[in-house]
Amino acid sequence: MTQVMDRPVELKEPASPAARTARRKALLEWIAIHSLGIAAALFFTLPFVFVFLTSLMSDDQALSRDLIPHTWEWSNYQKVFDTPGFLTWWKNTLLYAGAGTVLVVVSSIPVAYALAKFRFRGRNLSLMLVISMMMLPPQVVVIPMYLFWAKQLDLSGTLWPLIIPLAFGDAFSIFLLRQFLMTIPNEYLDAAKVDGCGDLRTLLKVVLPMAKPGIAAVALFQFFNAWNDYFGPQIYTSENPGAWTLSYGLESFKGAHHTDWNLTMAATVLVMAPVILVFFFAQKAFVEGVTLTGVKG
Amino acid sequence: MSTVTLASKRRRAALRTAAFMSPWLIGFTVFFAYPMISTLYFSFMHYDGFKPPTWSGTKNWTYVFESYPYFWPALRNTLWLVVITVTLRVLFGLGIGLLITKIKTGAGVFRTLFYLPYLAPPVAATMAFAFLFNPGTGPVNSILEKVGIPAPGWFNDPSWSKPALTLLFLWGVGDLMVIFMAALLDVPKEQYEAAELDGASAWQRFRYVTIPNISPIIMFAVVTGVIAAMQCYTQPLVAGKVASGVIQGAGTLFEPGYPEKSTLTLPQLIYNLGFQRFDYGSACVVALVLFALSMAFTAFLMRRRGGLIQAGD
Secondary structure (H helix, E strand, O other): OHHHHHHHHHHHOOOOHHHHHHHHHHHHHHHHHHHHHHHHHHHHHHHHHHHHHHHOOOHHHHOOOOOOOOOOOOHHHHHHHHOOOHHHHHHHHHHHHHHHHHHHHHHHHHHHHHHHHOOOOOHHHHHHHHHHHHHOOHHHHHHHHHHHHHHHOOOOOOOHHHHHHHHHOOHHHHHHHHHHHHOOOHHHHHHHHHOOOOHHHHHHHHHHHHOHHHHHHHHHHHHHHHHHOOHHHHHHHOOOHHHOOHHHHHHHHHHHOOOOHHHHHHHHHHHHHHHHHHHHHOHHHHHHHHHHHHOOO | OHHHHHHHHHHHHHHHHHHHHHHHHHHHHHHHHHHHHHHHHHOOEEOOOOOOOEEOOOHHHHHHHHHOOOHHHHHHHHHHHHHHHHHHHHHHHHHHHHHHHHOOOOHHHHHHHHHHHHHOOHHHHHHHHHHHOOOOOOHHHHHHHHHOOOOOOHHHOOOOHHHHHHHHHHHOOHHHHHHHHHHHHHOOHHHHHHHHHOOOOHHHHHHHHHHHHHHHHHHHHHHHHHHHHHHOOHHHHHHHHHHHOOOOOOOOOOOOOOOOOOOOOHHHHHHHHHHHOOOHHHHHHHHHHHHHHHHHHHHHHHHOOOOOOOOOO
């Protein structure tokens, strides 16, 4: 920031040779940095562009080496929606993501609050266990979990094995919220106590309003996790296409239309679009979450 | 008198803590402790999910380590991802983070464009890359051939499938960009000014001011990257399936790690052994290997002094 502020002063100086070389150097640097930026921007955006262009091609053109559609087949998107199952997957995904998000937020808040603000024996151990759970690859425990849900509770082929565990706090969400709650000064909590608030009242009336950005970040991450989850739906719903989610169904779409790259790419766009749309509305909460889990202790 | 009230106060505090912690206490027991113990138990049992489990001693262990032809390739591939992909991702993320702090015109637009791929759902991103790198009609090879560069087989060629996967992971580097950007902006300006007065070159300033200041973040990126690499499942699986042209459906069998086991990872083996071969015991052996690896790295992360994940005061 200071560099930007300083420069106009530099520019107004009489054009001494030293100032001129400095200006030329700054201009060259500007050009170099922005060329690099444009190159990087191409790397990051061209995949989206090609996917989108292909999604609008006719069937036979999608199998050619063309990069740009001859005719713009917007009806491809209609065809994707008409594919049997696609709307059901959409509905299942919204259920998994929506219900899961509510459950995770409600169950993780009290745990995060206790870990951030209560002093008790075993607090550090608990936190370390939360972090261990966060780092644990889901595949490590999948065999007994599958046997538990499928053989003992007979719930395979449904979304329940994916949703129910979220009612018991999610390690990542607890950790992220705890990081956020640590930043709330204890004075607020003490003041509430002096005013005669119990723990629950303090949490609901004082802490939660201040923790809104943290809660928003947790909700977003959970929503995206459910949206992106492939492994969970594969394990628990693969036998019943009526319970598939978009992420899992998308791959089977390639099978149903195994040479139709245009329709497959249209479906891919439709799976990516909601995430990107949500991001534009909630950019701040999302980036804050990334930095909070990554940077602050 | 006072000791009684103190004791009851303590009991109340303990109850309060237990009440607030209860969702996680249940979750930890049911979804972590119990399955971990079961995984260990099943690793010594023969179990196909239908007949009751029977004791088999170390049979599963010797099977996985000595006769299951997929284990060592999968372990090698997982370690390849851990070493090569993580290194490249951290370097690239740092580079992009540095670049974004230097961009003065349109920084917000650039930042958003760099960040977007990170948001793409893994399946969708992999489908997109499998299409882009499709050797026959994919845009990447179309362009390469127009420019006159011999086009590789990407996900269909065992020597190119891992580089193609790495490119996919580099594409989604937005999360690292954000944390590196935040760390770079936190480096005290005075240190750069002092170094400049001492006549330090741009490289020296980077080497002796920037790197030491952001080294905890680099460590964080490395360790979280390593753990993510060990869990890597969706991308290599979907890329292999799409490239091999397998028609998808419930219970479809496919050759894991297409082509030639080059995209096989440890998590895929757990799926293959458990849910395709119904050998839950051997799947648990692989699960324990994966667990040991990931816990070793987690312990490393938490033991670092002045580390990022501090237990607090």
